[in-house]
Amino acid sequence: RARPVRTRVTPLLPMPDLFSSTSSPEADGTGALPPAKARKVGSPSIVRGADAALLAAAAMKARWSSLVLVEVTSTSPDYIKPWKMHSQRSCKGSGFVIEGGRILTNYHVVQDAIDVRLRKHGVSRRWRGTVLARGPDVDLALLAVHEDEEGRGDSFWNGVTPAVWCSTLPALQSAVHVIGFPTGGTTISVTQGVVSRVDCKNYRVGSSAFANSGGLLVLQIDAAINAGNSGGPAFCSDGSVVGVAFQSLGGAADGIGYLIPTQVCLNFLAAVAGGEYKGISDVPFLARELRNASLRRRHRVPDDVTGVLVTRASSHSALGVRVDDVVLSIDGKKVGDDGSVELRESELVSYEFLLTGKQRGEPTSVLVLRGGERVQLCAPLSQLPRRLPRNHGFDCFPHYVIIGGLVFVRLCCPMLEDKRSKGHHSAIYDLVNYQIARSFPPADGGGEGGEVAEILLLTEILAAPLNYGYTCHAWRVLDTLNGQRPKSLRALHQMYRAVPDGAFLEFVFSHGGDQIVLDATECRQSEPDILQLHAIPSATSDGLQGGGEEPAAPAPAP
Known part of the structure; x- marks a missing residue:
C-alpha cells in the first residue's frame, strides 16, 4: 500500500534588497520589508568611479x-x-x-x-x-x-x-x-x-x-x-x-x-x-633539452646545474658556441633544462628571446660548460649566411636562366610560399630536406670568406626538338655543368656562354646522378624560337647578364 508523501510547507521569507546598503532586511514584526535605502546619485564613491x-x-x-x-x-x-x-x-x-x-x-x-x-x-x-x-x-x-x-x-x-x-x-x-x-x-x-x-x-x-x-x-x-x-x-x-x-x-x-x-x-x-x-640577429645554435640523467653524465653536467645541449652551431657566428657545449646562462639569466629563462617573477619563456630581442651590434654574453669546464663567451650577434633566401626583395629575387629550354632558378622560401607551388610541394620539400636540413642555420652554406653557394634548381623543361626525350628530370638540383659546380645562377649563365660552339653541355643532377646532354650550338640557335613560343621576354632575368667575375670556362663534354 503506497504511503502518501507528506510535504512540509515553509512560509516564504521576504527577499533581501540587494541594492540597499545592507544585505539583511530588518523585520518590523509584520514580515514586511522597510523601504529600500536608495544610494544618492551624487555620493562621493559613485562620482569618483x-x-x-x-x-x-x-x-x-x-x-x-x-x-x-x-x-x-x-x-x-x-x-x-x-x-x-x-x-x-x-x-x-x-x-x-x-x-x-x-x-x-x-x-x-x-x-x-x-x-x-x-x-x-x-x-x-x-x-x-x-x-x-x-x-x-x-x-x-x-x-x-x-x-x-x-x-x-x-x-x-x-x-x-x-x-x-x-x-x-x-x-x-x-x-x-x-x-x-x-x-x-x-x-x-x-x-x-x-x-x-x-x-x-x-x-x-x-x-x-x-x-x-x-x-x-x-x-x-x-x-x-x-x-x-x-x-x-x-x-x-x-x-x-x-x-x-x-x-x-x-x-x-x-x-x-x-x-x-x-x-x-x-x-x-x-x-x-x-x-x-x-633584420634581427639569428640564433647561432640549436639546442636540445638536457633532462635525461645519462645524457647529463655523458657531458659531465653536475646535478645542481641546468642548461641545454648544443646540437648544431653556425661556424659564421662570432659568439663561438660549439656543438656539445652546454649553455648555462645568457646575459646572466639562468637557462633551465627545458630551455626556459625567467622573464619576470614566475614567468618562463624560451631563451631565444634574449638573442633575437637585441639591437644589432649589441653584445651577448653566454656561459657554457665545455668538456666539464665553464667558458665565458661574449660577442655581438648578426644575421648568418644562408643558402635558402627568405624574403623577396631582401635576400632573393625572381631570377632565372634558360638554356636549351631548361629552366633554372634558385631554391628559396618565396618558392615554397607561392600559391602555384602547391602542386609541387612534395618535390620541393624533398629538396629542402636533403639539401638544407643537413646544415644549420637552414642551409648555412657559407664557404671561404662567408661566400654562400646557391642551390640551383631545374623546375621545367620547355618543349623543343633539341631537348626531346628529357621529360622526367624536372625538380632536380643541378650538381655540375661539364664537371664544374656553378655557385650561382650568374655563374651558370657565364659558364654556358663560355662553352664554344660545336661542344656539348652535360648537366649532372643530384638524386641519382641524372644527366642531360645538349648541343651548345643548337641551344643558342633555338633560343629565339623557344622564347617566342612560350612568350618569355629573355633567356635570363635582368641583372644576370653582366657583372661579376667571369668563371673559368668549363671543359666541353667529349
Whole structure:
C-alpha cells in the first residue's frame, strides 16, 4: 500500500534588497520589508568611479586620432615562372601614427604593394602612402604620407595625435583595447580583452616557417583580432600602446590573438633610424633539452646545474658556441633544462628571446660548460649566411636562366610560399630536406670568406626538338655543368656562354646522378624560337647578364 508523501510547507521569507546598503532586511514584526535605502546619485564613491571611467575613456578616445586605415593594391612575382607576375589583388589593414610623422603597420599588409592609400579615422579622404622600411622578420613596416599632392590644401596631420608607447611589458590580466578596421564593417572597431600570456613565438608562418631567425616575444590576448586588424594598435588602460595586432589563431581555438610587443617595435624603429633595416640577429645554435640523467653524465653536467645541449652551431657566428657545449646562462639569466629563462617573477619563456630581442651590434654574453669546464663567451650577434633566401626583395629575387629550354632558378622560401607551388610541394620539400636540413642555420652554406653557394634548381623543361626525350628530370638540383659546380645562377649563365660552339653541355643532377646532354650550338640557335613560343621576354632575368667575375670556362663534354 503506497504511503502518501507528506510535504512540509515553509512560509516564504521576504527577499533581501540587494541594492540597499545592507544585505539583511530588518523585520518590523509584520514580515514586511522597510523601504529600500536608495544610494544618492551624487555620493562621493559613485562620482569618483564615474570620473575615473570618464577620464580613462577620454584618454583612450584621444588616441583614436592616430588610427589609420591602410588600403593596398599589390602584385607579387611568380617564383615558379619568374618571368611572370601574379594577378593584381587588393587588401586592407590598419596602422597608426607615431612620432616623426610616420605610420606603423604590419609588413604583411603592405607586402608587394604597388599602391598604398591612407585614410584617417573619421575622414573620408584617402592620401597616397609610401613604404619607407620593411621588416619581414618582425612583421612591421613604416609608411610615409604624400602631403597634399592633389592641391586640396587639407593636411593629413590636422587633428592627428601620435600614439605613445607603453614603457613596460604589460602584466598578465592587464586590460587591452584592440582598435582597427577589421572585416564585418567599414568603420572603426574596438574590442576589449586582457593579456592572457607572454610567450616566445616564431613570427614566420606558412610553408617556410622553419626558416625563421628565432623566437621573439609575443603577447597573447583574448580580445578579438580579425582580418583587417593587422597593423592596428592595442592600447592599455592609460591610452598608451602595448603592442601591434598581427596574428590570430584560427580553427578550433577561439579568443587567441597575438600582439607584437613594444620592445620589438622600438628595436625595429631604432634600426630604421640608424640606416637601412637589415633584420634581427639569428640564433647561432640549436639546442636540445638536457633532462635525461645519462645524457647529463655523458657531458659531465653536475646535478645542481641546468642548461641545454648544443646540437648544431653556425661556424659564421662570432659568439663561438660549439656543438656539445652546454649553455648555462645568457646575459646572466639562468637557462633551465627545458630551455626556459625567467622573464619576470614566475614567468618562463624560451631563451631565444634574449638573442633575437637585441639591437644589432649589441653584445651577448653566454656561459657554457665545455668538456666539464665553464667558458665565458661574449660577442655581438648578426644575421648568418644562408643558402635558402627568405624574403623577396631582401635576400632573393625572381631570377632565372634558360638554356636549351631548361629552366633554372634558385631554391628559396618565396618558392615554397607561392600559391602555384602547391602542386609541387612534395618535390620541393624533398629538396629542402636533403639539401638544407643537413646544415644549420637552414642551409648555412657559407664557404671561404662567408661566400654562400646557391642551390640551383631545374623546375621545367620547355618543349623543343633539341631537348626531346628529357621529360622526367624536372625538380632536380643541378650538381655540375661539364664537371664544374656553378655557385650561382650568374655563374651558370657565364659558364654556358663560355662553352664554344660545336661542344656539348652535360648537366649532372643530384638524386641519382641524372644527366642531360645538349648541343651548345643548337641551344643558342633555338633560343629565339623557344622564347617566342612560350612568350618569355629573355633567356635570363635582368641583372644576370653582366657583372661579376667571369668563371673559368668549363671543359666541353667529349
